[in-house]
Amino acid sequence: MSGFGNGFESEALPGALPIARNSPQQCPYGLYAEQLSGSPFTAPRSTNKRSWLYRIRPTVANWGDFEKADTGLWRTAPDQVIDVPIAPMRWSPIPIPTDYVTFIEGIRTMTTAGDARTRAGMGAHLYVATRSMEDEYFYNADGEMLLVPQEGALRFWTEFGVIDIEPGEIGVIPRGIKLRVELLNGPARGYICENYGSGFVLPERGPIGANCLANQRDFLTPVAAYEDRETPSRLYVKWGGNLWTTCIDHSPLDVVAWHGNYVPYKYDLRRFSPVGPILFDHADPSIYTVLTSLSETPGTANVDFVIFPDRWMVAENTFRPPWYHMNVMSEFMGLIYGxxxxxxxxxxxxxxxxxxxxxxxGPDIEAFERGSTTELKPSKLEGTMAFMFESYFPQHVTEYAAGVEQLQESYGTYGKQLKRHFDPSRR
Structure with a gap:
């Protein structure tokens, strides 16, 4: 995939992957060849994304009579605009429900931005889940999903194989890839960035050079593993902001071998190598970018995924916390731990x-006072992992997010607690 390598391959049975020919007249083991394209056919080689799948049945064999399903609290841009005060907003954690909820049923949209129909923008969601998906499968045609667990580990059974992610790791499922989600150690909660635009890639390092930030070697793709299960199942497809469903008589995760650069992957955020100012002043948060979804405007991200991990703070004569600011980008933040x-x-x-x-x-009054008066000796931030979904599209709050009990109503005025310190007689 662009930014991660030239391509990958894997087979669950010896010889299942055809040699030299993507679509031979007869595939090994009586399999079907199917191409999954994540970019236009004529995209430049550096951005062309596609994989060849060798499967027991092609996807079209799953196609029956689709009916609309309830999208629950999952919303897609452009969503109905809710009038909320123009102020910062913050939410306490959404409780994990006590009833049985699958990963798909437990998605709650907080904000939407851009327009999924024009493949620009994003949706910021929370998810809660209390049961695994059983004989249930799903794929998202509207966007790529970047998943950030906060509590509980997840297992993604995908067409390409199995991906396990836990808090401190992320998983990325490109648009169109089928999956089933299992819970590994009880109820789960986390965050999702549904990226309507171009697929996530590694950001350019510029003057930083060849090393640091997120490195290619740390992104992991699954090993081929297939399900040969003839059992009544249900397939869900998100398309055009709606959720569609149909009954099928077998598992669609029946890919025996694959090769290409359009694949799901995982990454351990604790392997991110941060850089920062080592003398004075405060660098922009862009130095913490793990992945970026590029827009048509150079240097302007459709979505950036930014983290704030463990790191040393050494800048002298500098206000070390994030400074007060206003900027053209919109920032949805979450906290994984710490x-x-x-x-x-x-x-x-x-x-x-x-x-x-x-x-x-910017900082609240306690963080400002601490950052302004603390002794500036080298110190290390430890046991922390915050993140940001940042987009150049304004983010619109959903009706759910505007009315949920966990909305902290007083947060928008936290700045009023900041005191006046100006004294023209004191330099």
């Missing part, structure tokens, strides 16, 4: 916040 250095209270693991385009934000 404490975020710009907030002394209220922003806890499993919670979320939104600081939208050109709306002011």
């Amino acid at each position: 404490q975020y250095d710009a907030k002394a209270y209220g922003f806890v693991p499993g919670g979320a916040s939104l600081h939208n385009c050109m709306l002011p934000h």
Whole structure:
């Protein structure tokens, strides 16, 4: 895939992967050849994404009478715009329900941006799940899904094989790839960035050079593993903002071998190698970008996935927490574990916040006082992992997010607690 390598291959049975020919007249083991394209056919080689799948039945064999299913609290841009005050917003963690909810049923949309129909923008979601999907399968035709677990580990059975992710790791499922989600150690909760635009790639390092940030070797793709199960099942497809479903008589995860560069993958965020200022001043948060979805405007991201991990703070004569700012990008933040250095209270693991385009934000009063008066000796932030879904599209809050009980109503005015320190007689 672009940014990660030239391609991968894997086979679950010896000789299942044809040699030299993508679509031989007869595939080994009586398999069908099927190409999955994640880019236009004529995209430049550097951005052309496609994989060849060798499967027991082609996807078209699953196609029956689709009916609309209930999307629950999952929304897609452009969503109905809800009037909310133009101020920062923050939510406490959404409780994990006590009834049985699958991963798909437990998706709750917090914000949407752009327009999925024009393949631009994103949706920021929370997910909760209390049961595994059984004889249930899903794929998303509207966008790529970047998954950030906060509590509980997940197993993604995909057409390409199995991916396990736990808090501190992420998984990326490109548009159109079928999956089933299992819970590995009880109920689960986390975050999803549904990327309507170009697929995530590694950002350019520029003057940083060849090393640091996220490195290619640490992104893992699954090993081929297939299900040969003839059992009544249900397939869900998200397309055009709607959820469609049909009954099938077998598992669609029947890919015996595959090769290509359009694949699901995982990454351990604890392997990210941060860089930062080592003398004075505060660098932009772009130095913490793990993945980026490029827009048609150079240097402007459709979506950036940014993290704030363990790191040393060494800058002298510098306000080390994030400074007060207003910017054109919109920021949806979440906390996986630990404490975020710009907030002394209220922003806890499993919670979320939104600081939208050109709306002011920054540290609360306790974080400001600490950052202004603490002794500036080298110190290490440890046991923390916050992240940000950042987009140049304004993010619109959903009706669910605007009315949910966990919305912290007073957060939008936290800046009023900041005191006046100006004294023209004191330089």
